Amino acid sequence: MRKILITDEIRRLAKEYADNLFTKRNSQFIMPEDGLRIFANELRLHGKDNYATYVDAIIDHYYEILIIEPNRFDYYKNEYFNTLRDEDLLQHVNGCPGNKKFYEVIVDKMRYDAVQKKEIRPYIKKLGIKTCVYCNASYAIATDDNKATYQVDHCFPKSKYPFLCTSFFNLQPSCMHCNQIKSKKDDYIYSMYTDVPTELTPFYFSIDSRSIIKYMLTHNSDYLRFKLKSNDDENEIAIRHSDFFHLDSLYTQFTDAAEELIWKGKIFNAAYRNQLMNMYNKKIAFGMDDFKRFYLGFYPDSKDINKRPLTLLMQGIAKEMGLK
Numbered sequence: 622m623r624k625i626l627i628t629d630e631i632r633r634l635a636k637e638y639a640d641n642l643f644t645k646r647n648s649q650f651i652m653p654e655d656g657l658r659i660f661a662n663e664l665r666l667h668g669k670d671n672y673a674t675y676v677d678a679i680i681d682h683y684y685e686i687l688i689i690e691p692n693r694f695d696y697y698k699n700e701y702f703n704t705l706r707d708e709d710l711l712q713h714v715n716g717c718p719g720n721k722k723f724y725e726v727i728v729d730k731m732r733y734d735a736v737q738k739k740e741i742r743p744y745i746k747k748l749g750i751k752t753c754v755y756c757n758a759s760y761a762i763a764t765d766d767n768k769a770t771y772q773v774d775h776c777f778p779k780s781k782y783p784f785l786c787t788s789f790f791n792l793q794p795s796c797m798h799c800n801q802i803k804s805k806k807d808d809y810i811y812s813m814y815t816d817v818p819t820e821l822t823p824f825y826f827s828i829d830s831r832s833i834i835k836y837m838l839t840h841n842s843d844y845l846r847f848k849l850k851s852n853d854d855e856n857e858i859a860i861r862h863s864d865f866f867h868l869d870s871l872y873t874q875f876t877d878a879a880e881e882l883i884w885k886g887k888i889f890n891a892a893y894r895n896q897l898m899n900m901y902n903k904k905i906a907f908g909m910d911d912f913k914r915f916y917l918g919f920y921p922d923s924k925d926i927n928k929r930p931l932t933l934l935m936q937g938i939a940k941e942m943g944l945k
């Protein structure tokens with residue numbers, strides 16, 4: 622949920638990804654441009670010239686497409702991929718192998734399978750993101766062939782933007798819950814990248830103070846209620862995001878985490894903090910951030926939101942509880 626600012630360093634990483642893409646493959650591996658060329662010929666043989674032109678455009682712009690930034694995605698679609706409408710991409714046309722739709726064949730030929738399984742992984746690791754960028758409720762980590770890996774989602778859906786299926790800035794870590802929702806509906810876009818420094822944290826969580834009173838009377842954490850918020854007047858950005866990913870209902874499962882922060886809010890004060898620091902500093906030689914992480918139980922800095930699930934929730938509630 623914390624965004625990544627597109628800096629020259631991030632652009633360098635994207636370029637490194639594009640420059641190294643499939644370079645370590647053996648001679649059996651069919652490179653995207655070769656597979657796409659064969660596919661375009663097949664489409665032409667079947668008289669599907671407008672489809673073939675779409676494939677040609679991918680070949681012509683292949684390298685640029687790998688590194689274009691999100692604010693240029695629609696420009697590319699309108700400028701170079703306008704021979705087909707969105708509904709055309711969903712068709713099975715003569716020249717498509719098997720029962721596959723046109724966009725699915727594009728995704729195959731561009732070798733998204735190999736990108737998802739191998740190529741993009743080291744770059745997500747370098748970005749330091751371990752949680753789902755949509756919900757921050759789960760890790761986006763799974764295992765594949767007994768190796769820890771990332772689940773990856775297309776920010777701009779491959780059914781409408783198949784040419785972006787292996788683009789660096791279109792691939793982002795996502796959990797199973799959010800991935801499934803996105804695979805059924807494709808009318809909401811949330812990119813984990815931004816080029817606007819003030820948009821790095823578009824959301825925060827806020828706890829309903831009446832629910833705290835109810836909790837204090839009953840000690841039943843089920844009464845605790847919190848909401849995703851954004852800084853726009855009507856909270857519309859957060860409502861749309863939360864509705865799309867069903868976050869209200871998902872987060873009702875995490876009231877126990879909020880409960881612990883309420884306890885800490887009541888107990889932790891400056892004297893307690895100093896006492897802890899004096900007791901343990903010699904043993905562990907804490908840095909201030911580490912010490913806060915130790916006694917609060919979560920990463921306190923907003924730059925670390927994507928490192929561990931529920932960090933956005935914990936940071937929001939801790940702020941409201943006056944925890945420092």
Ligand SMILES: [Zn+2]
Nearest residue numbers: 753756796799
């Ligand atoms: Zn998620």
